[in-house]
Amino acid sequence: MVHIRELDPSASPLDYYGYELRRAREAAGLTQKALGSIVFCTGSLIGQIETTMKVPTREFSERVDAALGTDGLFSRLVGLVLRSQLPSWFQPYAEMEAKAAYISTFQAQVVYGLLQTEAYARALLGVREDRDLDAKVAARLDRQRLLDRDDPPVAWVVLSEAVLHQEIGGQEVMREQLAHLLAMQERKWLDIQVLPFEAGEHTGLMGSFNLLRFRSDPDIVYTEDFVQGHMTANPEALKEGSARYDHLQAAALSPRDSTALIARVMEERYGNRTGPDGHDMA
Structure with missing residues (x-):
């Protein structure tokens, strides 16, 4: 007899x-193998998702809804599932980020999460360990869906020039990531500025931070260290954060000049270069 693992649907979004x-x-009278053939995966994967061994993707959920006629149930549930894969201390911020009408961020070392490619995110999240890496990457990419809404937030991103030169995942990954930044720069409600090395000392030397503004909720400022995130609506913290961000925007290159710098670094640092024998050089 095959042992079927019993699940407690109240244990977590993934269990549910x-x-x-x-x-x-x-209820549809399908085996795992039969459903897998309909949604273009193996029966084994169906079983792993049913027993919480694997985290479902949004694409998988949409196919299951179509196959089982569940009226978008799994497409709605998967958002909760993916959000639950984020670090517990980060989840409150992710919830506020999804509600924000205006997002301002300064990033000193890496590309902002909402603008990361899958390969860049995978390299970044896998630095210390690759356990549950697929789920972590899926959760980060799912956050980016807020930029594709009919009414997306206004987003303003200031990146230190160091972000462009810090090679994450290798040349090919970085070239793809910088090309993605150039493509995102064309969006109506998104602007990217680069703070050049020539700016010298600046108000972001204390580290990265985000400012979120809302239509009805209090504004917040968010910072994090290697242990956890810190989110506050304290008026003095907001005043200080806003002032620091204004100075960073003033010191940064214009969006147009930033685009030119990103394109130049992409070609000069991460472009394909060939040697005398015709082979690519690193």
């Missing part, structure tokens, strides 16, 4: 998803 997937599949 697995429980509902098994219930809906069995």
Whole structure:
């Protein structure tokens, strides 16, 4: 007899998803293999998702909804599942970020999470360990969906020039990432400025930080260290953060000049260079 793992649907969003997937599949009279063939995956993957061994993707969820006629149930659930894969201390910020009408961020070392490519995010999140890496990457990419809404937030991103030169994941990954920044720069409600090395000392030397503004909720400033994030609506912290950000924007290159710098670094540092024998050089 095959042992079927019992799930507690109240244990977590992932358990609830697995429980509902098994219930809906069995109600449709389908085996795991049969459902897998319909949604273009293996029966083994269906089983792993049903028993919380694997985290579902949004694409998988949309296919399951179509196959089982579940009226968008799994497409709605997967957002909760992916958000639950974020670090527990980061989840409150992610919830506020998704509600923000205006996002301002200064990044001193890496590309802002909402602008990262999958390969860049994978390299960054896998620095210390690769356990549950697929789920972590999926969760980060799912956050980016807020930029594709019909009414996206106004986003203003200031990147230290160091971000362009800090090679994450290798040349090919960086070239793709910088090309992605150039493509994102064309969006109506998104602007990217680069703070050049020539700016010297600046108000962001204390580290990266984000400012979120809302239509009805109090504004917040967010910072983080290597242990956890810190989110506050304290008026003095907001005043200081806003002043620092204004100075960073003033010291940074214009969006147009920033685009030119990103393109130049992409070609000069990460472009394909060939040697005398015709082979690519690193």
